[in-house]
Amino acid sequence: MTKTAYPEVPVLVVGGGSVGLLTAALLAHHGVPAVLVERRSGPSVHPRATGIGSRTVEVLRELGLDTAVDAVAVDLRGAAGKAVARTVVEMGAGDVVTVPMPTPSAAELDTTPFRLRGVCAQDRLDAVVAADLARRGADLRWSTRLVGIAQDADGVDVELEGPDGRYSLRCARVVAADGTHSAVRTALGVGTSGAGDLGKSMINILFRADLRLHLRGMSFATCTITTPEASGLLATVDGETNWVFHVSCDVDGGERPEDFTHERCVAVVRAAVGDPDLDVEVRSVLPWRPRSSLADRFAVGRVFLVGDAAHTVSPLGAFGLNTGVADAHNLAWKLAAVHHGEAGAGLLDTYAQEREPVAAATLDQAMRRLADPELHWGRGPEADAARAAAGVWAAPVVHLGQRYDSAAVVDPRPELPSTVDLAVALDGSPGSRVPHAWVDGVSTLDLAASRWTLLVGTAGDRWLAAAADVGLPAHRVSAPWLSDDGALLVRPDAIVAMRVTAPVPDPARFLADVLDQVLARPVGGLAVGEPACVDVRLASHELAG
Incomplete structure (x- = not known):
């Protein structure tokens, strides 16, 4: 590789399609300077997808882009x-x-x-996100392709070719969003499995x-x-x-x-x-x-695969783009936490632990629909019965109801209580997306957007005081999925990291312990907010899924 001295880039995003652009936008939103490179001269004018799912709309809302995207839908x-x-x-x-x-x-x-009024073609989505990145002063390098990549224990060296020739860049980490035929995935030697071309x-x-x-x-x-x-x-x-x-x-x-x-x-x-x-x-x-394939690994060292580079989903169901956006949403806050010194590097291991099983389940659901599109489009009791017989989940459950099982969740509950009723699936269990509830006219999804948040029951005064001690925003919620003296700790990606249904002796110490655990911090932890979290070891407390 050409040896040229450049300042280290915290994150390089390879690929400027929808998932790459949203990865860069989420990183910028979390305060991480990123460089995006794309071989094309700008965002694609040719849409490949038009269906934007509800979970993606929630991500756009978190970025403050949902209104702009709805306007072009x-x-x-x-x-x-x-x-x-x-x-x-x-x-x-x-x-x-x-x-x-x-x-x-x-x-x-x-x-x-939160949902759009209709369909939004990918080129229109990309134009909104690219404009927002430009407004933020993001480093978008069009007409630039990756021609080499090598990593060591401390970083990743990439060689790029742009309008002014070749040059090298040293990166802390790389996110590959470069599509089905990912050059990064190939360079890493990561294979794929699945049905392939369809x-x-x-x-x-x-x-x-x-x-x-x-x-x-x-x-x-x-x-x-x-x-x-x-x-x-x-x-x-x-x-x-x-x-x-x-x-x-x-x-x-x-x-x-x-x-x-x-x-x-x-x-x-x-x-x-x-x-x-x-x-x-x-x-x-x-x-x-049409294609169905899954990368054998979503992460290799300091390099992470997202979107079609990690999985190519057959089109029926509109799961492909939306699954890629969920990858970016899962990864961005973790990269930010490590970059800002709030988490140990072990947190990044949970990206593959969480996203690989979800992507595999999504591919399976798309394939089950392929033989008979009515399994997706059908309405009424007969269609419901046919879906049940074919093992087809309701589409909203595929988009919103899937769960994570990793070290970034305390006492996870990965089994879905329902593959038909999304409300049943979103029950506040650790590893699931936090349920929506209105709190003084604001959704719990907005309360938890982009930051660690504690939701407490109606008798949660001690939890509120403990949250203040460790620097966590906290809100009182009256909901069937939260006991009066219980608490839910919600991650920056709106995933429930922990649920407690009974009082604990020292709530502040308990929260500090949980944060140390899920953020993979060494004992003696790193602060999430001010004041710093209490510096203690994880003890045994009563948790509930």
């Missing part, structure tokens, strides 16, 4: 989530079968009150055409086009003039992605719409193939 309230029609023209004429966009029930709003090769055509006249006021998230001349899947980008159309590429029949020329793509779009004279601008064409 397509308003699909009361619209069709899924449609089937021969052509767009026939769909607008009423010859269409639709499945409505899911409308959140009161029970669902009780679990997560089904036919596809062509994703991003195009601009005003379809409003043909749609006659109809809106949808996706529409399966069945005309033999151009069967495929039409997905909305802005619901008016920007769209993506997925068509198959018959590789087995000798067809190649390069056969989809500009002229052919225009003809395909016109056939799918049903208008031979439609004014079409093809903006971008991307070949792709």
Whole structure:
């Protein structure tokens, strides 16, 4: 590698897709200077995903970006989530079968009150996050690719190639968000397992055409086009003039992605719409193939894999992007805690311990849906019974209900009490996402966002005093998942780190002990806030899951 002296970078993020950008944003949010490198000249204009799940919306809210993202989302309230029609023209004429966009029930709003008004294409999400990073003065290095990486016990040396040539960078840690064919993962010698490529090769055509006249006021998230001349899947980008159309590429029949020329793509779009004279601008064409794979390891030394570099999820269910965002959310606060001297390096081991099982379960759930999409889209008792027979969890449970089991959770309860009812799954158990409850008009999710927080029961005066002693924000909550004299310690990623259901002799000492344990701090710990945590060894206390 070229030996050039540069100041050490706390974290290098490789890859400027949605997950890479959000990783950098979360690190900046936690006060960690990071450098992001991306081989493209800027954020991608070609969306690969449009479904942003509720947990991702919670992360965006934590960053203060949920309103901006909602503003660029397509308003699909009361619209069709899924449609089937021969052509767009026939769909607008009423010859269409639709499945409505899911409308959140009161029970669902009780679990997560924050959601978008519709779908948000990835390019629109990326534009919002990239603009926020630029506003923060983040170091985003476009048109820059990683060409070499080597690590030792104290850091990671990378060689980069950018507009001004090659140079070296010394990094404390590296986050690889460089996609399915991750160069970082390959350089580390990390293999993958899983089904691999699934089904036919596809062509994703991003195009601009005003379809409003043909749609006659109809809106949808996706529409399966069945005309033999151009069967495929039409997905909305802005619901008016920007769209993506997925068509198959018959590789087995000798067809190649390069056969989809500009002229052919225009003809395909016109056939799918049903208008031979439609004014079409093809903006971008991307070949792709559904895939299911899982990296053998999510971390090697000082290098961590997130997003598609760690797992590639088959598309049905919209689990792929959202699982990658959850990776970033889990990792960023841990990197920040170690960088700021608040945690021992052992905390970073819990990233792989927590995310690998969740990603594996998510891949399994996506694969179970693949053979029969109605297992995902179906409604009513018959669909519920079919899901139960096929071992398919409710989609909200996949997005929000999964649990962590690691040293960063005291007495974890990884078994899901329900794979159907999210409210049952979010019961305050250690390792689960903290339940939503309103406290003086503020959600517990907002109270706990980005910081260690103690939630105490209605008779929790001693816990409140103890939290003040160790520098923790604390709030009194009346909820069925929190006993009157109990307490929940919530991590910066809104995961319950500890639950106590009975009084302890010395609450301040107890909290200090727990923080030392979950933050992998040596005895004699490092302060989380002011005043410093009490310096003691972990004792045995009554915990409850």
